[in-house]
Amino acid sequence: MCLASSFLFSQDDPDLFTLDANYFYGTILEHNPDISHLITDHPTGLILSYSKKTYGFKAWESRYNYPDWGFSFIYQDLKNEYLGENYSLYAHYNFYFLNRNLNFRIGQGLAYTTNPYDRETNYNNNAYGSDVMSTTYIMLNYKKENVYKGLGFQAGFSIIHYSNANVKAPNNSTNTFVFNVGANYLVDYKEKPDFQPSTEDKKFTEKIKYNLAFRAGVNESDVVGTGQYPFYNLSFYADKRINRKSALQVGTDVFFAEFLKELIYYYSVAYPERNIDPDTDYKRLGLFVGHELFINKMSLITQLGFYVYYPYDFEGRVYNRIGLKRYFGDQFFGAITLKSHGAKAEAVEFGVGVRL
Incomplete structure (x- = not known):
């Protein structure tokens, strides 16, 4: 009986997820002339992600065209001796448009930088005043999933922002514009269900x-x-x-x-x-x-x-x-x-x- 219940539940919501990896190459945007000396080369890095798929088994999922939610890791080499390297963890959402070919992602998290400002040893780094910072990234991809036995691909661009939000000075921050390309894999792709249509009443009211x-x-x-x-x-x-x-x-x-x-x-x-x-x-x-x-x-x-x-x-x-x-x-x-x-x-x- 327990096995039967488990089987029925898996048919309703198979709990599918994707794993994806992106390599990126880009440039630090000079949003502030005070960081011009920190822009010396083209940053590179890697974005690794886990994304839980939704198919409309919960009411909110169909409202947003069945988005994904998940977690990301970003490694970025800023290609500057004063900035060093950044390691970041994020929670993110993926939203889909144009028949699910266009994917917009927004992620928010925390970053660790290897070479923050130090009055004696690294006074040139006026972008990062602390070794732990807040970070946000947005990504816009052309994305195809499950092209062949669960494997897919994506390509697009991203903007990665690092700042400690004046928790500690200095805080001129950086914004990196990058082009990214990568692959994705839909785990248990054979269990993929149909998207469930919304059954919610269109009219909604709530008092102040x-x-x-x-x-x-x-x-x-x-x-x-x-x-x-x-x-x-x-x-x-x-x-x-x-x-x-x-x-x-x-x-x-x-x-x-x-x-x-x-x-x-x-x-x-x-x-x-x-x-x-x-x-x-x-x-x-x-x-x-x-x-x-x-x-x-x-x-x-x-x-x-x-x-x-x-x-x-x-x-x-x-x-x-x-x-x-x-x-x-x-x-x-x-x-x-x-x-x-x-x-x-x-x-x-x-x-x-x-x-x-």
Whole structure:
């Protein structure tokens, strides 16, 4: 009986996955002239991935045209003596378009770099201020799976971003544009089922929800050597689901960034000609609008805000936030987000919250 149940379950959801490997060759983009001395050759590397296939056995899978989810490893030789080599681990999603021939992947994770900035031994590396960094990559491939007995191929391009998000200065970061080519293998390809059509009701409504989030972490100003300090951010916002995928948000943030308090004092002493009052309030208050994209128990949030209380001018009054949330049940969530001013990162925020 147990064997029969197991057999029936395997027919419903065979739990298939693909393994793929890509070699890449590219160039570091000069997004900031301060890193021009670090661009001396063409980086090369390897991307290895595991991707779990979906076929619509869960409701969310058909909403996104049966994406994959999985994990990636990237090795990159940056071809520069000051930058060294990077080793990275990611969680990723694969999304498919054009009759599943076009594959878009986005991955987020952590990287270890072998040669970070050091004031005495590696002061030329102003891109990586710490040996552990956050990293994001996107990949766009023409992809064919199961061409012959589970084997397939892919080719396209990727952008790989490394930054410690001002956890420690310096943090000029790098963005590498690469061309990649590789092969993939669908494990147990003979068990591949048909894609299951959606059975969800197209109409979806949900009342307005109210969210409270607490975010914290450590960061440092761009002035090397001023030190790392904790920050605490509190957010309250309302959201309204407009369909099964999306919700719109509006709310307020309060920011308590100790590094800014230290930076104000530093400039008041080091540059008296700027006439900065050392007692200037370092706290900020912002209003924001945002969007949340729900993907199973995960969601992607994007927010754009404006400081309405802004006693000290730091990077401008407009700020943005992007990140991931993971729901635990219907109400509680954890989040990792990046707060920036345009392309200039201020902090990686680790948060918890409740949605009521």
